[in-house]
Amino acid sequence: DTEVTQTPKHLVMGMTNKKSLKCEQHMGHRAMYWYKQKAKKPPELMFVYSYEKLSINESVPSRFSPECPNSSLLNLHLHALQPEDSALYLCASSQDQGGTQYFGPGTRLLVL
Amino acid sequence: AQTVTQSQPEMSVQEAETVTLSCTYDTSESDYYLFWYKQPPSRQMILVIRQEAYKQQNATENRFSVNFQKAAKSFSLKISDSQLGDAAMYFCALYWSIRGSRLTFGEGTQLTVNP
Numbered sequence: 001d002t003e004v005t006q007t008p009k010h011l012v013m014g015m016t017n018k019k020s021l022k023c024e025q026h027m028g029h030r031a032m033y034w035y036k037q038k039a040k041k042p043p044e045l046m047f048v049y050s051y052e053k054l055s056i057n058e059s060v061p062s063r064f065s066p067e068c069p070n071s072s073l074l075n076l077h078l079h080a081l082q083p084e085d086s087a088l089y090l091c092a093s094s095q096d097q098g099g100t101q102y103f104g105p106g107t108r109l110l111v112l
Numbered sequence: 113a114q115t116v117t118q119s120q121p122e123m124s125v126q127e128a129e130t131v132t133l134s135c136t137y138d139t140s141e142s143d144y145y146l147f148w149y150k151q152p153p154s155r156q157m158i159l160v161i162r163q164e165a166y167k168q169q170n171a172t173e174n175r176f177s178v179n180f181q182k183a184a185k186s187f188s189l190k191i192s193d194s195q196l197g198d199a200a201m202y203f204c205a206l207y208w209s210i211r212g213s214r215l216t217f218g219e220g221t222q223l224t225v226n227p
Binding site: 037040041043045090092097098100101102104105106 | 145147154155157158159162201203207213214215217219220222
């Protein structure tokens with residue numbers, strides 16, 4: 001089973017809202033990732049968690065705040081986003097940080 | 113730094129025919145992995161095939177196979193007996209197996225399958 005789940009599938013939020021994206025995997029993977037993807041472009045890495053510790057932060061604005069409550073869950077807290085943050089947000093996981101990444105279906109975010 | 117180049121932004125193929133998508137890469141590492149991911153209109157990123165650099169044998173997954181030329185730093189994907197469901201954006205990606213490395217994607221090739 002190589003399933004990564006993400007909720008919600010779609011999210012519309014205003015620039016003053018606070019919302020969270022959730023990602024879950026039950027494959028025993030110890031590395032989890034957040035990517036941002038604009039239409040017709042490859043995914044851009046945002047954050048990496050390895051063994052529940054933040055391993056990589058690709059200089060992402062502080063209005064994006066990741067959290068890894070346990071080895072199966074990864075959240076992305078959103079606050080005061082800008083319209084240019086509208087994108088597909090993909091979560092992925094791998095056995096460890098050197099492993100093959102498996103992606104979730106993504107959350108389509110629209111910021112108005 | 114490592115780079116991945118997909119020189120074909122768009123390709124098309126007739127149903128049941130064979131198509132080859134090109135990918136070249138550059139890395140100074142000797143231990144790395146190469147991947148092809150498929151992203152259909154649903155935008156789910158699906159792993160198609162994986163190749164370990166130390167393996168000389170080309171990877172195969174059903175109708176999908178790769179031509180891995182390590183010296184030339186080339187990693188092309190061949191899709192045989194193309195099906196309508198193969199229509200998608202295909203991304204070539206490179207990863208080297210040390211802590212702190214990142215998956216580097218090419219710009220993608222949009223594949224259309226014509227009935």
